[in-house]
Amino acid sequence: MVSNEVLLEYQAQFPFLNQSIDKPIVYLDSAATTQKPKCVIDALNQHLLNFTANVHRGGHRLGREATAQFEAARIAVQGFINAKHAHEIIWTSGTTESINQLANILSGQIQPGDTIVTSILEHHANFVPWQQMAQRQNANFCVVPLDESQTTVCMKSFRQMLEKQPKIVALSHVSNALGTIHEIKTLCQLAKNAGAFVIVDGAQAIGHLPIDVQALGCDFYTFSGHKMYAPDGIGVLYGREDLLEALPPWQFGGEMVKRVSVEETTFNQLPYKFEAGTPNISAVIGLHTAIDFLTQFDQSQRLTHEQQLLHAMYDGLLEIDGICLLSPRENNVGVLSFTVEDEHHADIAMMLDQFDIAVRAGHHCAMPLMGALGTSGSTRASIGLYNTKEDIDYFIQSLNKTIRLLTV
Amino acid sequence: MSNDHLMNNFESTLSYAELLDLFEKAKGWEEKYRQIMLLGKQLKRPDGSLLIEANQVEGCESQVWMVIQKQENTLNIIAYSDSKIVRGLVGLLLIAIRELKLEEIAVFDAEAFFQTLKLESHLSPSRTNGLKSLIDHMIAAAKNEI
Ligand SMILES: Cc1ncc(COP(=O)(O)O)c(C=O)c1O
Numbered sequence: 188m189v190s191n192e193v194l195l196e197y198q199a200q201f202p203f204l205n206q207s208i209d210k211p212i213v214y215l216d217s218a219a220t221t222q223k224p225k226c227v228i229d230a231l232n233q234h235l236l237n238f239t240a241n242v243h244r245g246g247h248r249l250g251r252e253a254t255a256q257f258e259a260a261r262i263a264v265q266g267f268i269n270a271k272h273a274h275e276i277i278w279t280s281g282t283t284e285s286i287n288q289l290a291n292i293l294s295g296q297i298q299p300g301d302t303i304v305t306s307i308l309e310h311h312a313n314f315v316p317w318q319q320m321a322q323r324q325n326a327n328f329c330v331v332p333l334d335e336s337q338t339t340v341c342m343k344s345f346r347q348m349l350e351k352q353p354k355i356v357a358l359s360h361v362s363n364a365l366g367t368i369h370e371i372k373t374l375c376q377l378a379k380n381a382g383a384f385v386i387v388d389g390a391q392a393i394g395h396l397p398i399d400v401q402a403l404g405c406d407f408y409t410f411s412g413h414k415m416y417a418p419d420g421i422g423v424l425y426g427r428e429d430l431l432e433a434l435p436p437w438q439f440g441g442e443m444v445k446r447v448s449v450e451e452t453t454f455n456q457l458p459y460k461f462e463a464g465t466p467n468i469s470a471v472i473g474l475h476t477a478i479d480f481l482t483q484f485d486q487s488q489r490l491t492h493e494q495q496l497l498h499a500m501y502d503g504l505l506e507i508d509g510i511c512l513l514s515p516r517e518n519n520v521g522v523l524s525f526t527v528e529d530e531h532h533a534d535i536a537m538m539l540d541q542f543d544i545a546v547r548a549g550h551h552c553a554m555p556l557m558g559a560l561g562t563s564g565s566t567r568a569s570i571g572l573y574n575t576k577e578d579i580d581y582f583i584q585s586l587n588k589t590i591r592l593l594t595v
Numbered sequence: 596m597s598n599d600h601l602m603n604n605f606e607s608t609l610s611y612a613e614l615l616d617l618f619e620k621a622k623g624w625e626e627k628y629r630q631i632m633l634l635g636k637q638l639k640r641p642d643g644s645l646l647i648e649a650n651q652v653e654g655c656e657s658q659v660w661m662v663i664q665k666q667e668n669t670l671n672i673i674a675y676s677d678s679k680i681v682r683g684l685v686g687l688l689l690i691a692i693r694e695l696k697l698e699e700i701a702v703f704d705a706e707a708f709f710q711t712l713k714l715e716s717h718l719s720p721s722r723t724n725g726l727k728s729l730i731d732h733m734i735a736a737a738k739n740e741i
Contacts, residue, residue: 531678533656533724538680540717541624549656563677592625593679595632 189492193484197492197572200224200480204573213544213578217571218363218522220413221394223477227417230476234469242468243442243459257468260475261458267478268408269399270425274457277431278466281422282390283312285409286357288424288461289386290316291437293355296384299325302353304383306331306340307559308362308369311552313388317357329353333559338367338515345374349381356383360398360408361391364551364567365514366497366522368396375405384430390414394571395493395520397486400425412470417477421470424461431457438463489572493521496570496579503583507590513565521570524551530593532564538592539566542585601645601662601673605689607637614690618712627714634686635679645673652732655725657681663736668696670737674729681724687712688726692733700737705730 198204203222204211214222234256240249242257258273265273279285297303303321305314307330321328329348334341340358349356356378360371371387378385386407389398394415400408407426413419426434436443436454440463445453454460481489500523501516509528527535536548547567550557557564568582609617621627640646645662652659657678664671670692674685691708692700705726709719720726 531657531680533678534680537717537724538628541628541715592628593632595629595636 189488189495193488194492194575197484197489198575200226201573202228210543213542213574213581215568215570215574215578215582216545216547217394217574218366218391218414218567218569219547220419221416221571222573223418224416224480226480227473227476231418231469231473234472241465253468256472256475257466260471263475263478264423267398267482268423268425269401271401272428275425275428275431277424277426277458277461278471279409279422279424280420280467281411281413282310282388282409283411283422285407285422285424286313286386286388287316288437289407289409290320292434292461293384294320294324295435297321297324297326297354300327302327302329302348302351303355303357304329304331304345304348304353304378305357306345306359307333307555308340308365308367309357309359309553309555310363310388310390311554312390313357313359313386314555317355320355326354327351330555331358333556336515337513337560338362338365339369339518340374342370342373346377349377349383352381353378353383355386356381357386357388359388359391361389361396361520361522362553362556363391363522364553364556364565365524366391366519366569367515368392368518368520371405372403375403379404379406391520391522394481395490406430412474412477415474415477416480417474418470420467421474428457431461436460436463440464484572493570493572493574496574496576497521497523499576500568500570500579500582503579504586507583507587509590513560513562522567523569524565524567526562526565527590530590532566534593535566535586535589538589539582539585542581542589544582544585600664600666600671601641603671604639604641604673604675605637605686606639607634607686607690609634609690611690611694614687615711624715627712628680631683631687631718632679633683634690635681635683638675638682638686638689641673641675646675652725652728655681655728656723657725659685659725659729661729661732663733665697665736665740670697670700670733670740672733676725678724680718681726684718684720684724684726685729688730688733697737697741701734701741703730703734703737 238253240253242254261273261276264276305317331340331345385405387405389410393410412421443463445455504510511526513524532548550564650660659676661674676682
């Protein structure tokens with residue numbers, strides 16, 4: 188068990204927890220977005236107060252300082268995910284933009300009849316861009332189904348799809364609707380051996396698991412800052428250097444060019460080639476602070492804490508009549524999706540809201556998955572490092588009351 | 596709007612005055628919820644042929660279906676939702692307009708009505724629970740029929 192001091196140390200960093208004393212909210216929606224620690228809020232403030240300047244443009248002191256901090260953040264991200272080079276880190280507005288950018292810059296690689304593989308467990312952000320790309324390019328769109336556990340991808344089907352030598356394989360590291368940690372390293376290696384460009388959507392992994400893009404062997408890895416205690420509006424597209432060098436830019440504009448004449452344009456070097464326009468500078472700096480925040484804690488202790496809460500919640504849910512758990516107990520970052528017999532997920536969430544508990548209800552932007560699971564949606568409770576055993580106990584207790592209130 | 600009259604699917608006989616009285620007496624939110632759930636229980640599932648996409652109210656978390664018909668000088672509303680809470684809220688609304696004529700429905704102040712019941716903000720008509728659309732359609736239909 189994580190000691191009380193450690194837990195208090197996590198909690199002390201989140202002003203959110205102490206704000207609404209009369210009506211504290213039990214926040215179990217960290218998979219949607221995490222609360223922000225004070226250091227991140229302060230970093231945004233400090234930046235806006237003291238260092239507002241555009242980056243890589245002016246030669247003045249403020250601009251130099253802002254640029255230095257901006258590039259230091261890139262190096263922090265490089266270290267955080269163990270990329271080989273800092274220039275393999277491209278700033279985007281979030282996972283959604285990262286994947287859309289990829290689907291555009293990879294367009295030229297796809298010929299009619301080629302195969303693109305994704306899975307039934309994907310968030311729409313890692314599903315629709317590939318589906319649309321396939322339609323645009325007359326490519327085959329193959330979707331890996333669930334395995335027997337109904338919580339992760341079917342390895343057998345995946346292997347079969349790889350026989351078609353897909354050009355693109357896009358998979359999530361962790362399912363947002365279920366929390367499942369997929370066998371991503373194996374999946375990446377198989378896909379690489381089949382000769383595909385391998386894209387990993389790490390949006391749900393980044394706030395919990397250690398990430399090593401080189402060990403994973405993927406070509407691209409994407410995530411959003413707001414799911415790892417950083418501000419929203421900032422995300423990362425990691426890409427392997429040789430691929431980024433070879434691929435064309437998607438958006439055109441300021442700072443991504445080297446020389447422009449009436450006749451032609453030559454593009455800037457990496458990473459700037461893929462960063463047209465003024466980036467979200469303050470959020471980049473906030474992201475750096477969030478990385479420092481996360482890395483100050485002992486990683487395994489942090490994970491143990493989240494896993495203990497997950498297991499307590501899972502076991503608590505199992506004891507409630509009529510609950511059907513969609514998420515696995517193991518290999519899960521801390522997300523529990525469930526349905527309640529005869530009850531609508533919207534009713535469950537609305538009633539839990541009455542108990543000041545924040546959960547998510549709906550299809551979780553994973554309609555293909557919900558379809559495969561034979562449900563229109565679920566209630567999802569997800570854990571962040573600031574949650575406590577008391578939160579979980581209160582949640583289980585309130586869910587029991589909720590069901591009682593709904594069945595008059 | 597079709598002309599053959601559909602069976603109304605709301606079985607509660609509570610009058611508007613009785614409803615106000617119930618909510619006046621209800622202690623705390625749990626009791627109010629209980630009353631809403633009881634009302635929802637009396638909103639029976641209509642014939643499946645009505646639960647089609649064409650009758651669906653757009654853009655809410657749960658599914659809401661409705662058919663509005665003119666009946667003499669008032670409206671016959673058949674509505675249903677897959678959410679129990681929304682069914683209860685629909686019940687509230689049906690009681691509120693039960694004794695109203697078309698002219699009165701056309702100027703029905705839903706906000707004031709829900710305020711009278713002193714419900715939590717998330718139980719008032721919104722786009723997410725679908726009640727807002729339902730009320731908009733109801734008012735438009737009444738105006739149309741005057
Ligand atoms: C697995 C996964 N992919 C993609 C996204 C989209 O992220 P964003 O909305 O930050 O662009 C999310 C967010 O919920 C997610 O969980």
